[in-house]
Amino acid sequence: MSESSILQRASLGAWLEAMGRAGQRVLAPVREADRVVFATPSAPDQIATGFVQTPASAKAVVFPPYDEMLRFRANGEDVHVEEPSIAAEPTVLFGVRPCDAASFATLRAVFTWDSPDAWFEARMASLTVISVSCTQCDEYCFCTSVGGGPGSTQGSDILLTPLDDRRWLAEVLTEKGQAAAALAPQLFAPANGEAANKEKVLAHVPVRFEAKEFAQWLPSLFDRTDVWKEQSLRCLGCGACAFVCPTCSCFDIQDERVRDQGTRLRCWDSCGFRLFTLHASGHNPRHVQSERWRQRVMHKFSYQPERLGVTGCVGCGRCSRACPVDMNLGEHVRMLSEMSV
Amino acid sequence: MELLRDKAKSLLTGGAVQVVIGYAAGSATDRFRPHFARSADDADRLIFGEGCRQNLAVYLLKPEVRAMGKAAVVGGPTTLRTLLQYAVENQIADGLVVALALEDGRVEELTSFAAVEEYLAQRPHGLSDGDRAELEQHAARSQKDRWAYWSAELARCIRCYACRAACPLCYCEQCITENNQPQWVPVASDAFGNLEWNVVRAMHLAGRCVNCGSCAAACPENIRIDLLNQVLAQEAMTQFGAEAGYSVRKEYALSVFKPDDKETFIR
Numbered sequence: 363m364s365e366s367s368i369l370q371r372a373s374l375g376a377w378l379e380a381m382g383r384a385g386q387r388v389l390a391p392v393r394e395a396d397r398v399v400f401a402t403p404s405a406p407d408q409i410a411t412g413f414v415q416t417p418a419s420a421k422a423v424v425f426p427p428y429d430e431m432l433r434f435r436a437n438g439e440d441v442h443v444e445e446p447s448i449a450a451e452p453t454v455l456f457g458v459r460p461c462d463a464a465s466f467a468t469l470r471a472v473f474t475w476d477s478p479d480a481w482f483e484a485r486m487a488s489l490t491v492i493s494v495s496c497t498q499c500d501e502y503c504f505c506t507s508v509g510g511g512p513g514s515t516q517g518s519d520i521l522l523t524p525l526d527d528r529r530w531l532a533e534v535l536t537e538k539g540q541a542a543a544a545l546a547p548q549l550f551a552p553a554n555g556e557a558a559n560k561e562k563v564l565a566h567v568p569v570r571f572e573a574k575e576f577a578q579w580l581p582s583l584f585d586r587t588d589v590w591k592e593q594s595l596r597c598l599g600c601g602a603c604a605f606v607c608p609t610c611s612c613f614d615i616q617d618e619r620v621r622d623q624g625t626r627l628r629c630w631d632s633c634g635f636r637l638f639t640l641h642a643s644g645h646n647p648r649h650v651q652s653e654r655w656r657q658r659v660m661h662k663f664s665y666q667p668e669r670l671g672v673t674g675c676v677g678c679g680r681c682s683r684a685c686p687v688d689m690n691l692g693e694h695v696r697m698l699s700e701m702s703v
Numbered sequence: 704m705e706l707l708r709d710k711a712k713s714l715l716t717g718g719a720v721q722v723v724i725g726y727a728a729g730s731a732t733d734r735f736r737p738h739f740a741r742s743a744d745d746a747d748r749l750i751f752g753e754g755c756r757q758n759l760a761v762y763l764l765k766p767e768v769r770a771m772g773k774a775a776v777v778g779g780p781t782t783l784r785t786l787l788q789y790a791v792e793n794q795i796a797d798g799l800v801v802a803l804a805l806e807d808g809r810v811e812e813l814t815s816f817a818a819v820e821e822y823l824a825q826r827p828h829g830l831s832d833g834d835r836a837e838l839e840q841h842a843a844r845s846q847k848d849r850w851a852y853w854s855a856e857l858a859r860c861i862r863c864y865a866c867r868a869a870c871p872l873c874y875c876e877q878c879i880t881e882n883n884q885p886q887w888v889p890v891a892s893d894a895f896g897n898l899e900w901n902v903v904r905a906m907h908l909a910g911r912c913v914n915c916g917s918c919a920a921a922c923p924e925n926i927r928i929d930l931l932n933q934v935l936a937q938e939a940m941t942q943f944g945a946e947a948g949y950s951v952r953k954e955y956a957l958s959v960f961k962p963d964d965k966e967t968f969i970r
Contacts, residue, residue, distance in 0.1 A: 428892060500731075601862075614890075618886060618889060629891060686868070
């Protein structure tokens with residue numbers, strides 16, 4: 363249902379105000395000290411521009427770092443359990459990158475594949491994604507290797523592409539997008555053939571490998587212990603890559619108790635942690651870091667495509683920018699993909 | 704650079720060590736990555752420059768690296784101090800590691816803890832002028848301001864534990880945050896849990912931290928957690944005269960019992 367129109371950048375304020383009046387919370391990239399973070403902008407000029415990517419992803423909007431699943435209280439033999447109501451504020455996520463918009467499909471595949479996750483579904487249902495195409499990239503970007511692109515519409519309700527300093531090309535892609543545009547229809551003018559200029563402004567993100575092809579034969583590298591060991595030698599086993607990743611969705615469920623009452627929490631977890639697979643018996647099926655690294659690559663580039671039909675990586679490059687020891691996922695996967703030839 | 708590569712090559716080809724842990728070029732011009740040179744060819748990729756700040760001593764305790772044999776580690780004063788602190792804490796035996804100390808383009812090979820001690824003895828101790836000025840600036844603020852600063856900073860912590868992983872002295876096989884029977888540290892990355900985690904970590908490093916800054920450099924949220932460690936290092940110095948990593952004989956403050964301890968509760 364793609365419809366293209368022109369939106370003046372100067373009218374963003376009016377559009378955001380209309381969203382506010384409609385009861386939408388707006389989250390957008392905002393500069394805070396030396397970083398760009400997702401927050402509610404107090405004015406449209408607060409929305410950051412000229413950055414390649416935010417250090418943290420926007421996944422917390424639908425999958426926060428921790429969720430309170432239930433509260434419990436014991437009174438002698440009586441145990442009282444209370445389920446917190448699911449709060450899903452209507453939210454417009456404005457100004458994310460196309461790779462981030464695409465990441466929601468991967469999260470959805472994980473959180474709905476068997477019994478749909480009530481928290482995720484409620485938040486996703488109340489989320490509108492208005493993304494902005496990339497006119498620049500850096501050495502960590504590889505969206506074009508995993509089926510995305512700097513102007514990809516995948517996962518967006520509306521995609522804005524800056525045609526010049528004054529105008530965006532607005533592609534309204536879904537019903538949610540139509541609803542968002544309908545909040546201020548007077549701001550959208552006919553595109554009059556301007557859609558043809560979209561490609562010209564997009565960043566050139568080199569293709570480093572073909573994820574679809576790679577998924578076919580990556581399983582054959584499973585036993586190449588030497589390769590996994592060599593790649594992961596410098597990995598410190600922290601969770602920085604997983605926690606900034608827009609598609610990493612593993613969590614850990616823990617009870618926090620003070621005397622006779624407490625809460626059950628689900629918190630972000632990472633396959634890079636030694637504890638991730640540690641059994642109660644003390645046995646750890648992934649007992650060395652190289653096996654954890656292999657799991658990370660296999661899960662994203664083989665298991666998820668095979669089982670869920672989605673790519674486990676959108677090529678945003680955040681993991682590689684955040685890694686304290688410069689583990690570069692795009693580079694590592696390219697190396698693996700070249701092993702086939 | 705050539706001096707470093709030549710030194711690494713001679714150590715490797717002569718069989719003195721099986722691996723040289725140094726730095727190689729990274730993903731971008733301003734990034735460097737740890738490099739494990741195991742052959743003369745590997746050694747040609749070693750580089751050293753302004754941005755090579757990660758404390759590579761962290762790798763010396765990793766089973767994968769230990770399995771390679773004897774290691775040489777490239778670094779500056781804080782890396783050397785880590786070696787001596789490892790010695791104090793019985794983590795590495797003397798003679799099992801070679802330090803390649805870099806200073807102004809020169810490379811010095813230090814093959815024993817005594818040599819490392821001597822090398823460090825000839826160099827300035829304590830905080831750099833810049834670090835000291837920064838700490839004083841923080842200390843000069845009111846308690847309320849400092850509380851507000853740390854509350855806001857630590858609220859950003861995502862509990863990825865990159866600080867712990869990058870820290871050469873955070874080598875516990877099982878960290879206290881990984882215990883849940885009982886649960887000592889709240890797991891949620893909320894203001895309280897984050898404060899507790901970061902304070903526990905800072906306290907555990909009090910008198911042990913060598914101020915390499917790897918924790919803050921690793922933090923994806925750019926939180927200056929190293930400042931907490933620096934304050935506690937100063938405190939340990941004032942209270943117990945303990946400055947970590949300058950002597951293999953130094954007892955570190957939090958693990959020593961003395962019958963004449965100045966605190967009455969412990970006697």
